[in-house]
Amino acid sequence: MKTAEEKLKDFDAYIESEEKIEPKDWMPDEYRKTMIRQLSQHAHSEVIGMQPEGNWVLRAPSLRAKKILLAKIQDEGGHGLYLYSAAETLGISRDEMIEQLHSVKAKYSSIFNYPALTWADIGAIGWLVDGAAIVNQISLQRTSYGPYSRAMVRICKEESFHQRQGYEIMTTMMNGTAEQKEMAQDAMNRWWWPSLMMFGPPDNESAHTKQSMQWKIKRESNDVLRQRFIDKTVDQAHFIGITVPDKNMKFNESTQHWEISPIDWEEFKQVISGNGPCNHKRLSHHIKVHKQGKWVREAALAFSKNQQKNKATLFTN
Amino acid sequence: MSTTDNQLPLWEVFIQSKxxxxxxxxxSIHASDKNMALENARDIYTRRGEGRNIWVVLSDQIAASKTEDEAEFFDPADDKVYRHPSFYKVPDGVKNM
Structure with missing residues (x-):
């Protein structure tokens, strides 16, 4: 029998050689805990993220736009389910995760605590929020936990449609009337900074980064990913004539990177600690719908039991 | 961990793409019976024509070998190089073998 110390050494070496950890493999408790926290937070974000967009299904400006939005929301629900399944392989039940969400023990991305006020917000969410998520998720395709990595590969394939549909909305509006342009710019002004906060606190203040990087749970740091998103997105903004709401932003010729003004981390802290514009709304809606679905789950189980009983009777006769 | 799971039984999904x-x-997905399992699997894993046929099986019906026993479990095949065609010498000039 190997000692705990030897097991940990083997585990670290296994990760170092870029092998993937699978559900039944031995893993340190801390790795399991971190992975459950990250996976459930990611899953909750996908599911809660359906709400700001759902707000616009009945008000989409055309049938085409409505069909696209519905497909996108359905994808987000699917992504949540892939990720819940991946988390369940670590020994936590779906029920427990939902309970943790409802009791605010588990978090979801703070971005979804902002409201989607106009149709342009649907454009900004697809372009900026999904754009930021893609940068993060591409990096996570190489995460060390097998089920998480495979879910990321699938999600990345589907997300690129999300970003393009958002950018298409923004492009259309920037080519439209003065009022439409103003709406697009207003959405940009409200979503730009929260999108940058999606990557989490700066590296020197991130509580989990170091250990997560060592275990290859995270492959790149918050600041590296954030910068990659900024560089991509600023060019896309300029292309359609939309202004990045940061007067002091400048291009650094020697590093070839866009340099932004300091991020207001106080706002971020306020929103993750429950004081964002929609925290209460998002959570209470999820709780309400979950309770409403209880009888459906119970009826489905009762139906399945009856079916089995009927089959058993059929054979004994 | 939880004893009050009311999220319906867990199933594993296998997809044939072509x-x-x-x-x-x-x-995997959650469902109360085979039909719901197939429909949920379709809605979750084949929204873009990824499959033409789906199998679902209750997760607790699957037996799996252990990765930590990998070496000893698979070692019966380790010393049987003669199972590979490259083990054999074929005289120069012999074709189509």
């Missing part, structure tokens, strides 16, 4: 290819594990 005729003639093997079914491949895609992920």
């Amino acid at each position: 005729s003639g290819t093997p079914h491949k594990h895609a992920g």
Whole structure:
């Protein structure tokens, strides 16, 4: 029998050689805990993220736009389910995760605590929020936990449609009337900074980064990913004539990177600690719908039991 | 961990993408019976024509070998190089073998 110390050494070496950890493999408790926290937070974000967009299904400006939005929301629900399944392989039940969400023990991305006020917000969410998520998720395709990595590969394939549909909305509006342009710019002004906060606190203040990087749970740091998103997105903004709401932003010729003004981390802290514009709304809606679905789950189980009983009777006769 | 799970039983999903290819594990879903499992698997894993056929099986019905026993479990095949064609010498000039 190997000692705990030897097991940990083997585990670290296994990760170092870029092998993937699978559900039944031995893993340190801390790795399991971190992975459950990250996976459930990611899953909750996908599911809660359906709400700001759902707000616009009945008000989409055309049938085409409505069909696209519905497909996108359905994808987000699917992504949540892939990720819940991946988390369940670590020994936590779906029920427990939902309970943790409802009791605010588990978090979801703070971005979804902002409201989607106009149709342009649907454009900004697809372009900026999904754009930021893609940068993060591409990096996570190489995460060390097998089920998480495979879910990321699938999600990345589907997300690129999300970003393009958002950018298409923004492009259309920037080519439209003065009022439409103003709406697009207003959405940009409200979503730009929260999108940058999606990557989490700066590296020197991130509580989990170091250990997560060592275990290859995270492959790149918050600041590296954030910068990659900024560089991509600023060019896309300029292309359609939309202004990045940061007067002091400048291009650094020697590093070839866009340099932004300091991020207001106080706002971020306020929103993750429950004081964002929609925290209460998002959570209470999820709780309400979950309770409403209880009888459906119970009826489905009762139906399945009856079916089995009927089959058993059929054979004994 | 939890004893009050009311999220319906867990199933594993295997998808065949094209005729003639093997079914491949895609992920898992929750469902109360076989029909719901197939429909949920379709809605979760094949929204973009990824499959032409789906198998679902209750997760607790699957037996799996252990990765930590990998070496000893698979070692019966380790010393049988003669199972590979490259083990054999074929005289120069012999073709189509």
